[in-house]
Amino acid sequence: MKRPVCKFQILSVALLIAGCASSTDDNVRPENSVLPQWPPAPQAARISYLYSVTTPADAEIRGGWLSKTWSLIKGKKPDRIARPQGLHVDPDGRLYVVDTRQKRVHVFDSRRSRYHSFPNKPLAEFEYPIGVTADGHGRVFVSDAATKLVHVFDSFGKKYVASIGRGQLLRPTGLAFRPESDELLVVDTLASELLVFDSSDFSIKARVGRNGDEDDALHYPTSVALAPDGNAYVTDSLNFRVQILNPDLGFLDNFGEAGDGPGSFSRPKGVAVDSENNIYVVDALFDNVQIFNKNGDLLLAFGTAGHAAGEFWLPNDIFIDGDDRIYVSDSYNSRVQVFQYRQAIQ
Secondary structure, three states, rough: OHHHHHHHHHHHHHHHHHHHHHHOOOOOOOOOOOEEOOOOOOOOOEEEEEEEEEOHHHHOOOOOHHHHHHHHHHOOOOOOOEEEEEEEOOOOOOOEEEEOOOOOOEEEEHHHHHEEEEEOOOOOOOOOEEEEOOOOOOEEEEEEEEEEEOOOOOHHHHHEEEEEEEOOOEEOOOEEEOOOOOOOEEEEEEOOEEEEEEEOOOOOOEEEOOOOOOOEEEEOEEEEEEEEOOEEEEHHHHHEEEEEEEOOOOOOEEEEEOOOOOOOEEEEEEEOOOOOEEEEEEEEOOEEEEEEOOOOOEEEOOEEOOOOOOOEEEEEEEEOOOOOEEEEEEEHHOOEEEEEEEOOOO
């Protein structure tokens, strides 16, 4: 007669497996490993590689043993990034990563050792999320290029609020939030415009740009970033340049041109600005990030094609937080790489 297998036995085996797994899942870095830096040693590092994020464990978010065991029993796969796109880090340190393949946004909250993703249940017209930003008070905005909407969530993404831009947007992509004026900036790639929404009633306050190749025109823009000095920077992708707008979003200047050499662009995507107003531009074809001063002069480039630390495979977005940590969505390597700006670049 066969003895029945009780639930306690199943749980005991699961606990044993979970204990074994916990010793191998930790994101441990060898003490003697040499991490990439730019320029390379022995020169002083201006940019240095810190770590990469694919799972919550990579962001030092550890689930309790009970939750791990329950997930193991249920056969739940670990949460991990599949195809990262838009990035944002809010003032409290939460890293938001848009995952276009999984149609969700990952939220890594390292300070509180918490992880969640949203929407937590299927949401109508949430088909191709691409950009993300937040207002610093719990509201999160996600652009959807397929449904031509920007979705609004509250409680750091846990609560759906509304969708805006219906009939007003053609292909919303890059997003940025201006807290001082309570405005949401939305890049519309197909319309070659930058739209300004009042985030209290979601009305359109202004439209910036027009399609063309003149100095103050746009042609398939993809991303927008705000600088400490109040200027806004827009990647004017098919004009192969970056547009610089003043705090009133009027045309100020631009820099860049098509080419395959340093300082030129082939497929410019994300743009970001550090605390010293240096401008970082991701180029998806070059598989690198180029850094320019506020005059548009090339200072430094980092990254190359590949899969190792500091290498990229079709990177597409970038964000720089208040501590000058640099986050790059390394799309086809299914990760976000994190770097640190360390010293002034001469």
